[in-house]
Amino acid sequence: MVRHKFVTVDPDKCVGCRICEYVCSLEKDKVFNPTRSRIRVIRIYPTTNASLTCRLCEDAPCVIACPRKALTQSEETGVIMVDDDLCNGCGWCIEACDFGAICLDPDKKVVRICDLCSNREGGPACVEWCPEEALEQTTKDILSQKARIGAVQRLVKAAETSKAA
Amino acid sequence: MNAYTGKILYVDLTSGRSKTGIFNEDFARAYIGGTGFGIKTLIDNQEPGIDPFDPQNPLIYAVGAASGTMVPCASSKFGVFAKSPASNLLGEAYSTGQWGAELRQAGYDIVVIKGKSPKPAYLWIDDESVQRMDASHLWGKTTWDTEETIRNDLGDQLIRVSAIGPAGEKLVRTACLLNDHFRAAGRTGLGAVAGSKNLKAVAVRGTHDVKVAQPEELRELCKDLYERCKGPATSKYRGLGTPANVLTLNAQGALPTRNYQSATFEGAETVSGEYLNEHFVTKIEGCTACPCRCEHIAEVREGPFKGAIARVEYEPTMAFGPYCGVDRLDAVIKAIEYCNLYGVDAISTGIVVGFGMECYERELITKEDTGGLELEFGNGEAMVEMVKKIALRKDVGDVLAEGVKRASEKIGRGSEHFAMHIKGVEVTGYELRGLKTCALGYAVSRRGADHQRHGSYGWDLGGKVDRFKADKGRGKLVMGDEDVYCIFDSMILCKFTRGIWDFDLIAKVYSLVTGIPMTGAELLKAGERMSNLARLYNVREGLTRKGDTLPPRIMKDPIPSGVAKGSYVNQEDLDILLDGYYEARGWTKEGVPKKEKLKELGLEAYANIAGKEES
Numbered sequence: 001m002v003r004h005k006f007v008t009v010d011p012d013k014c015v016g017c018r019i020c021e022y023v024c025s026l027e028k029d030k031v032f033n034p035t036r037s038r039i040r041v042i043r044i045y046p047t048t049n050a051s052l053t054c055r056l057c058e059d060a061p062c063v064i065a066c067p068r069k070a071l072t073q074s075e076e077t078g079v080i081m082v083d084d085d086l087c088n089g090c091g092w093c094i095e096a097c098d099f100g101a102i103c104l105d106p107d108k109k110v111v112r113i114c115d116l117c118s119n120r121e122g123g124p125a126c127v128e129w130c131p132e133e134a135l136e137q138t139t140k141d142i143l144s145q146k147a148r149i150g151a152v153q154r155l156v157k158a159a160e161t162s163k164a165a
Numbered sequence: 166m167n168a169y170t171g172k173i174l175y176v177d178l179t180s181g182r183s184k185t186g187i188f189n190e191d192f193a194r195a196y197i198g199g200t201g202f203g204i205k206t207l208i209d210n211q212e213p214g215i216d217p218f219d220p221q222n223p224l225i226y227a228v229g230a231a232s233g234t235m236v237p238c239a240s241s242k243f244g245v246f247a248k249s250p251a252s253n254l255l256g257e258a259y260s261t262g263q264w265g266a267e268l269r270q271a272g273y274d275i276v277v278i279k280g281k282s283p284k285p286a287y288l289w290i291d292d293e294s295v296q297r298m299d300a301s302h303l304w305g306k307t308t309w310d311t312e313e314t315i316r317n318d319l320g321d322q323l324i325r326v327s328a329i330g331p332a333g334e335k336l337v338r339t340a341c342l343l344n345d346h347f348r349a350a351g352r353t354g355l356g357a358v359a360g361s362k363n364l365k366a367v368a369v370r371g372t373h374d375v376k377v378a379q380p381e382e383l384r385e386l387c388k389d390l391y392e393r394c395k396g397p398a399t400s401k402y403r404g405l406g407t408p409a410n411v412l413t414l415n416a417q418g419a420l421p422t423r424n425y426q427s428a429t430f431e432g433a434e435t436v437s438g439e440y441l442n443e444h445f446v447t448k449i450e451g452c453t454a455c456p457c458r459c460e461h462i463a464e465v466r467e468g469p470f471k472g473a474i475a476r477v478e479y480e481p482t483m484a485f486g487p488y489c490g491v492d493r494l495d496a497v498i499k500a501i502e503y504c505n506l507y508g509v510d511a512i513s514t515g516i517v518v519g520f521g522m523e524c525y526e527r528e529l530i531t532k533e534d535t536g537g538l539e540l541e542f543g544n545g546e547a548m549v550e551m552v553k554k555i556a557l558r559k560d561v562g563d564v565l566a567e568g569v570k571r572a573s574e575k576i577g578r579g580s581e582h583f584a585m586h587i588k589g590v591e592v593t594g595y596e597l598r599g600l601k602t603c604a605l606g607y608a609v610s611r612r613g614a615d616h617q618r619h620g621s622y623g624w625d626l627g628g629k630v631d632r633f634k635a636d637k638g639r640g641k642l643v644m645g646d647e648d649v650y651c652i653f654d655s656m657i658l659c660k661f662t663r664g665i666w667d668f669d670l671i672a673k674v675y676s677l678v679t680g681i682p683m684t685g686a687e688l689l690k691a692g693e694r695m696s697n698l699a700r701l702y703n704v705r706e707g708l709t710r711k712g713d714t715l716p717p718r719i720m721k722d723p724i725p726s727g728v729a730k731g732s733y734v735n736q737e738d739l740d741i742l743l744d745g746y747y748e749a750r751g752w753t754k755e756g757v758p759k760k761e762k763l764k765e766l767g768l769e770a771y772a773n774i775a776g777k778e779e780s
Contacts, residue, residue, distance in 0.1 A: 015449060015451040015458040016450050017451035017452065017454065017455050017456070018453045019235065019454055019455075022234075022235040022240070022454055025374075026235065026380060030376075030380050031374035031375060031376050031377075031380075032233055032234050032235060032374065032375040032376075032377070033372070033373065033374040035372040045346045046346060046347075046448075046462060046474055047447060047462050106372060129391070131391060131394070131456035131457075131458075132458070
């Protein structure tokens, strides 16, 4: 599953503009409504901003939690698929998700989860539209690689600072 | 109609009851949204000549035509309207953040709040459910506490709150309504109108769809608009932000300093946008559906004001920096933070403090009056404390809380000469003595001293006219600026994006969003209609040509130094400017719209207001 790409955010870059929410609801439901968005922005005052959506967990807790087997995870992409005929909107998956990445469709009363805009050319709309380039579609392997590079850069910088001092 | 909800929520705070009214396409087309909706609703729902603190003075919220959509920088804006306790004329203020979009998602474009709650209350709009909630536990709380407490009480962190602080409760005439922590409907004292109704806040949560007429076409157009929003037309706001003006205006001799005693400030460097960004800005945030993001959040990390945090723009920086002779940004940030927490307009309140400082230096008020503060120009600590005293009406703060017009009338002894207000509303950050087109814009601005109704400083500072000379031609320029700004304030588009738009493009967006055919020329006509309706409102409430004036200091004391040295706007200048403006507008010499103008704009229903003056 290391190859599965999901949408992740850099909170340092995110400004909380919610454009991802707007384009998601437009892409999926042809309307503007953050309540329908599969990606959600959290702002914690004063200055913390981040967007969260499905992280394609291994042995996804939402799939395990579903009492009606309405959720399945794609082997190929890692995306959680919802069977609208089986889902009755009970919300156990919503509680099971640590990231608040599942929402309830206000009309159909079935759950909605990011599918990485699987039918859209060019991948997830939110990533393409994010004006700050704070969103990116990436794999967990690349994320850990980035973290390693960041750690080494900080180490080098600290060494240089202590040398200078 | 698409995008528009077509709904008006009427609330009677006295009984706690509410009802929903509707508006049709003709209304939408004629008044667009925002300022158009606000002015129209105010003139039609307010008994003429009413006292601003009368419970029947309607407090009106209105969103723009493109609210709740992805149109850049238009989603979350909203206007607040009422008869102003500062001017006794049109009260009008705008805010942004997230609140506006939420109101449209809840299903309303306009909210009209009348009456007075028997005890402190807040209004809770939860989609279709509208309730008057007890706010006894919120009375006396800061705006931030109020926002957080309401969210926690109701258990939903996405509730948006437009709240007053203690200043609004105490009817301070510079009181504002604050939302989303850092955004204020600041000007013309509307927080005091809410306070007079025992209304602590309006909390909104909306979950409905906003449907636009042509979503695919709008998306395609927005791609281009977003790119423009990230380009050179907005780079100032994304870069240093509006505080970049400090050094620009200082160099041009147009920076109001020490209560307008000077047009340049020797301490400008350390209150500049450059200094701010290098030493204090920790994060830049954006409003809903804004690809530009301009909110420069500044934090003080050390010293006596350690921990202070505020969103810093040019105007409050001017008001608490040069205007008070203060060259320390830590004090400026703290003063703005207090303005936000206690709920006062940071522009007007800074001007009031500057006025207090001049009174103190001229010994018109004493250390006893100030409760021990040495309220001298440059004293940052005293300035910060004074903000709190004004907001809480302590000591001489009780007098200053009335705004500089009423305070100077009370203090007397020549202080009227340097009470820097127009129509009872305090001046803003452009030194009018050497900016004569801009001076006209301020003199005729419908909400009192204001740069945001016209932006006419652009002609003067851009070198497109002789800034030191008055001629009749300026009237047409100011008129054009006002009508364009009406379009912006009705859509409601952020003025920081003004460089990316032209009329036809705005009209195109309007049509794609609402499905109502519109042209650039029709939009401009709608802008003119709003300007005229606002004038009719002000005439009805008692405004005459005499009210379109400037503070005595601007008309008598020349600028003492700098590139604008010697300049001022005398009565002759002002008369030339006003004559030119009234003529361009099709108004009488007294500044009243003529009947043929009203007919042209479809405002015949208001001919009785014009009739009085014209016969």
